[in-house]
Amino acid sequence: MSEHNSAESRNSKPSNSHLLLAVSVVVALVIVAIFVLSNRDNEQENAKFKQDVVVPEKTPTEVVNTARQEPATEVEEPAAPEPIVEPEPVTEPEPLPQREPEQPVAAPLPSLDNSDVALSEQISNYLNDTAMELVVTDDMIRRSVVFVDNLAQGKVAKNHFPVSKPQDNFMVIEDDIIITDPNSYERYTPYVNMLNAMSTAQLVRTYDKFKPLIREAYEEIGYDGGEFDLTLQEAIGELLETPIPETSLPLLQESVTYKYAYAEWEQLSDAQKLFLRMGPENMKKMKKRLQDLKVALAK
Incomplete structure (x- = not known):
């Protein structure tokens, strides 16, 4: 009876409740195994990721204020004034003696007897050839000195004219009265032009140069x-005191000469009457030059 029971037990099928329970247990184990394996893989991946990825360290960034800021002004206490030290007097070096500029050495003057060439060359620097033909180049300085000395006395030293005499003769117009022919005045125009060709400075320079002679x-x-x-x-x-006539002056003939009809003109000195023969226009030009020369010589 017992053997029968045992065989019966081995051959009998499990019940549905037991089968359901077993299946539930197996499913639960499978779920648990999947969950465990899944967590393990994640932990390995995370660990590897942490090893491979380098996270840069964050450097603290200084915040810069771009707004314009006024620099802080430090208030310093006023420093004590330094004592004033009087500078020692500086002794200036003595000035070096200055050399006087060398003056051009003037050529020595020739002797009075041999002065004609030097004086002629000096005048020819200012006059053209036509004017130079009027100059008497024989014993020029002595001739001029004697002529000037006579002029100062109102006389005319006819033998010591420093210039040649006019080539044309004195002419008159005879009508009811005798008067000087105006064409006669033109005889003296070349002499006036010669004097005006030289400036006052040139005249004075020539005079000063030859003054010793x-x-x-x-x-x-x-x-x-x-x-x-x-x-x-x-x-x-x-000469400057000679009046300039405004009209033609009447003349009186005496032999081969003439004299002024009016006493106030005839009583003039010989030097002044010679000046009258130049005519009013030439007299005006000569007076202008003589006045300038007189002022220049007085300086």
Whole structure:
């Protein structure tokens, strides 16, 4: 009976409740196994990711304020004034002696007897050939000194003219009265032009250059050489005092000469009457030059 029971037990099928329970247990185990394996894989991946990925360290960034800021002004306490030290007097070096500029050495003057060439060359620097033909180049300084000395006395030294005499003769117009022919005035125009061709400065320069020889020549005729400057001024003044006629002056004939009909003109000095023969226009030009020369010589 017992063997029968045991065989029966082995051959009998499990019940549905037991089968359902077993299946539930197996499913539960499978779920648990999947969950465990899934967590393990995630942990390995995370660990590897942490090893391979390098996370840069964050560097603290300084915040810069771009707004314009006024620099902080430090208030300093006023420093104590430094003591004033008087500078020692500086001794200036003595100035070096300055050399006077070398003046051009003037060529020595020739002797009075040999002065014609030097004086002619000096004048020819200012006059053209036509004007130079009017100049008497024989004993020029002595001739001029004697002529000027006579002019200062109102006289005319006819033998000591420093220029040649006019080639044309004195002419008159005879009608009811005798008067000077105006064409006669033109005889003196070249002399006026010659004098005006030289400036006042050139005249004075020439006079100053040859003044030692002029004084020597003045001493030869019995005067103090230093007085010739005054004599020259008197000669110029004699001509400047000559009145200039506004109309033609009537003349009177005496033999081969003529004299002025009116006493106030005839009583003029010989030097002044010679000046009248130049005519009004030439007299005006000559007076202008003589006045400038007189002023220049007085300086």
